[in-house]
Amino acid sequence: MKPFDYVRAESREDALRADGRVIAGGTNLLDLMKLEVETPDRLIDVTRLDLREITRQENSLRIGALVSNADLAADETVRRDYPVLSRALLAGASAQLRNKATTGGNLMQRTRCPYFYDTTQPCNKREPGTGCQAMEGFNRILAILGTSDKCIATHPSDMAVAMRALDARVEIESPTGETRMLTLDEFYLLPGDTPEKETVLEPGELITAVHLPEPPKGKQAYRKVRDRASYAFALVSVGAVIDVQGGKIAAASLAFGGLGPRPWRNADVEEALVGETPSDAVFDKAADVLLADAKGFGANDFKIPLTRRVLKAVLSDLTGVSQ
Amino acid sequence: MKITLSVNGEERSLDVDPRTTLLDALRDHLDMTGSKKGCDHGQCGACTMLVNGRRINSCLALAVMHEGDEVTTIEGLGEPGALSPLQKAFVRHDGYQCGYCTPGQIVSAKAMIAEFSNGWPSYVSDDLEAAPDFSEAEIKERMSGNLCRCSAYPGICAAIKDAAPEEGLNEREAAE
Numbered sequence: 001m002k003p004f005d006y007v008r009a010e011s012r013e014d015a016l017r018a019d020g021r022v023i024a025g026g027t028n029l030l031d032l033m034k035l036e037v038e039t040p041d042r043l044i045d046v047t048r049l050d051l052r053e054i055t056r057q058e059n060s061l062r063i064g065a066l067v068s069n070a071d072l073a074a075d076e077t078v079r080r081d082y083p084v085l086s087r088a089l090l091a092g093a094s095a096q097l098r099n100k101a102t103t104g105g106n107l108m109q110r111t112r113c114p115y116f117y118d119t120t121q122p123c124n125k126r127e128p129g130t131g132c133q134a135m136e137g138f139n140r141i142l143a144i145l146g147t148s149d150k151c152i153a154t155h156p157s158d159m160a161v162a163m164r165a166l167d168a169r170v171e172i173e174s175p176t177g178e179t180r181m182l183t184l185d186e187f188y189l190l191p192g193d194t195p196e197k198e199t200v201l202e203p204g205e206l207i208t209a210v211h212l213p214e215p216p217k218g219k220q221a222y223r224k225v226r227d228r229a230s231y232a233f234a235l236v237s238v239g240a241v242i243d244v245q246g247g248k249i250a251a252a253s254l255a256f257g258g259l260g261p262r263p264w265r266n267a268d269v270e271e272a273l274v275g276e277t278p279s280d281a282v283f284d285k286a287a288d289v290l291l292a293d294a295k296g297f298g299a300n301d302f303k304i305p306l307t308r309r310v311l312k313a314v315l316s317d318l319t320g321v322s323q
Numbered sequence: 324m325k326i327t328l329s330v331n332g333e334e335r336s337l338d339v340d341p342r343t344t345l346l347d348a349l350r351d352h353l354d355m356t357g358s359k360k361g362c363d364h365g366q367c368g369a370c371t372m373l374v375n376g377r378r379i380n381s382c383l384a385l386a387v388m389h390e391g392d393e394v395t396t397i398e399g400l401g402e403p404g405a406l407s408p409l410q411k412a413f414v415r416h417d418g419y420q421c422g423y424c425t426p427g428q429i430v431s432a433k434a435m436i437a438e439f440s441n442g443w444p445s446y447v448s449d450d451l452e453a454a455p456d457f458s459e460a461e462i463k464e465r466m467s468g469n470l471c472r473c474s475a476y477p478g479i480c481a482a483i484k485d486a487a488p489e490e491g492l493n494e495r496e497a498a499e
C-alpha cells in the first residue's frame with residue numbers, strides 16, 4: 001500500500017474542506033489500495049460525522065450516507081415498506097462486510113472486473129488509453145447492456161439496484177455548502193469514451209444521504225443469481241415492484257444488476273407491461289424489449305437467456321401467473 | 324500515529340503507520356495472534372473481530388479509524404481452562420480440522436447469535452418481519468462470510484446450534 005496522510009474529519013465542514021479521498025467503511029477502498037489500484041495521497045475518515053440516522057421526512061425516508069448496510073437491511077420501516085431494499089442488501093457480501101459497508105460507499109464501490117484489479121494488465125478504467133483486456137478475455141461477470149468499445153464493466157452493487165427500482169435520489173453536498181439531489185440514472189455515467197469517470201460526483205463533493213419516496217403500491221421482490229448460493233456478486237439480479245389491479249398490471253418498476261455499468265432500468269420495459277393482463281407472452285415481450293440491444297462478449301453470452309428467465313420468474317411470482 | 328484501543332476490555336496504546344490494518348495492529352503490535360489472516364481482502368472471514376459488538380473483517384479496517392473502539396477477539400471469549408460455550412461446542416463437534424478458520428468462525432458465530440436474537444432477518448428468511456427459526460438454512464446463510472478450506476462445515480453448524488442457547492439465543496439485547 002502507498003503511504004497516505006490520514007485526516008479524521010470531526011465535522012462536515014472539515015470533510016468538505018480537506019482535499020483528499022473520502023473513506024467510510026473502507027471495504028472497497030482499502031481492498032483496492034492494498035493492490036495499488038487506488039493510490040490516494042490523503043484519506044479523509046468521515047466515519048465520525050453525524051450521518052448515521054434513518055429519518056422519516058414528509059414525503060420520503062432519508063437514509064444518512066453512513067448508515068451501515070446491516071442497519072439499513074434490519075431497519076423496521078425498510079423491512080415493512082421497502083422489502084426489495086432489505087432483500088437486496090441481505091443478498092450482498094457477508095454479515096461482516098455489511099456491518100462495515102455504508103450507504104454512500106456502497107453506491108460508490110467500483111467494478112469487480114478482474115482486469116481492473118490486476119495492475120499488470122491493460123484496463124481503460126484504471127489507466128485510460130491502455131485498452132480493455134476483458135473484451136476478449138474473462139468476461140463472465142461483465143456487462144451486456146450500456147457497454148462501450150472502451151469498457152464493458154458492470155456496477156456490482158445489489159443495494160443500488162433496489163434503490164433504482166424505488167426511484168431513490170442521492171443527496172450530495174458540495175464544498176461551497178450547496179446540496180443537490182439526483183436520481184441514480186443522473187448520478188451514474190455510462191462508460192462511453194471515459195470509463196474512468198463513473199459518477200457525476202465532483203472532487204470534494206460528499207454524498208450525505210439517499211432519499212426514498214413514499215413506499216410504492218404493489219408487491220416487491222429482489223432475485224439474485226450467482227455462482228454460489230451466498231457471498232458472491234450477482235451474475236444477474238432483478239429488483240421489482242409490480243402492482244396488479246383488477247387482473248391487469250397497474251404499475252411496474254424494474255431494475256437490473258449484473259447487466260450494465262449502472263443499475264439498469266429501461267422505461268420501455270415497464271411500458272410493455274403496464275395495462276396488460278399478466279401472461280407468459282406479455283412477460284416475454286417485456287424481456288424482448290429489455291434485451292433488444294443486449295450484446296455478449298463470449299463468456300458472458302449466457303447472461304442474455306438467463307436474464308430473460310430471471311425476469312420472467314420474478315414477474316410470474318409477483319403477479320401470481322405461472323409461465 | 325498514536326492510538327488507543329480497548330482490546331478485550333483492556334486499554335492498549337500503540338503507535339502505528341496509518342496503513343496498518345486492525346488485524347495487523349493486533350497480531351504484529353500487540354502479539355495477539357488468535358485472529359488469523361487468510362486472504363487479507365475480506366473474502367474469507369478468518370480475521371473476524373467484534374468492534375463495538377459488531378462482527379467485521381479486521382483485514383479491511385484501518386487501526387487508526389478505530390481510535391477508542393472496543394475490540395473483542397477470540398482471546399477475549401475464553402481461554403484454555405475457561406472456554407466459552409461456543410469454544411467447547413467446537414471441540415465437542417469437531418468443528419475444525421486444521422483450525423485456521425476457527426477463531427474467525429467462533430467470533431462470527433457469537434455475533435451471529437446476537438443478530439439473530441435481535442430479530443435481524445437474512446436473505447433466506449421467508450418473512451422479513453417475523454422472527455425466523457434458528458434453522459440450519461439460516462445458520463448457513465448467516466455464516467457464509469466464514470469460509471473453511473477443510474470443509475468442516477457440518478461440525479461448525481452442529482457446534483453453533485448446540486451452543487446457541489448457552490450463548491444467549493433469543494435473549495434480545497438493546498441495539499447498541
Ligand SMILES: Cc1cc2nc3c(=O)[nH]c(=O)nc-3n(C[C@H](O)[C@H](O)[C@H](O)COP(=O)(O)OP(=O)(O)OC[C@H]3O[C@@H](n4cnc5c(N)ncnc54)[C@H](O)[C@@H]3O)c2cc1C
Binds near residue numbers: 027093105231366
Ligand atoms: C468479498 C466481498 C464481497 C462483496 N460482495 C458484494 C455483493 O455481493 N454485493 C454488493 O453489492 N457488494 C458486495 N461487496 C461490496 C461492498 O458492498 C462494498 O465494498 C461496500 O458497500 C463499500 O462501502 P464502504 O463504506 O466500505 O466504502 P469505502 O470502501 O469506504 O468507499 C468506497 C468508495 O466510496 C467513496 N465514498 C464512501 N463514502 C462516500 C461518501 N459519503 N461520499 C462520497 N464518496 C464516498 C470512497 O471515496 C471510495 O471511493 C463485496 C465486498 C467484498 C470485499
Ligand code: SF4
Binds near residue numbers: 115116123125132150
Ligand atoms: S471492462 Fe472496463 S474495467 Fe474491465 S478491463 Fe475493460 S476497461 Fe478495464
Ligand code: FES
Binds near residue numbers: 361
Ligand atoms: S483475512 Fe480478512 S477476510 Fe480473509
Ligand code: FES
Binds near residue numbers: 422424425472473
Ligand atoms: S478448519 Fe481448516 S480452514 Fe476451517
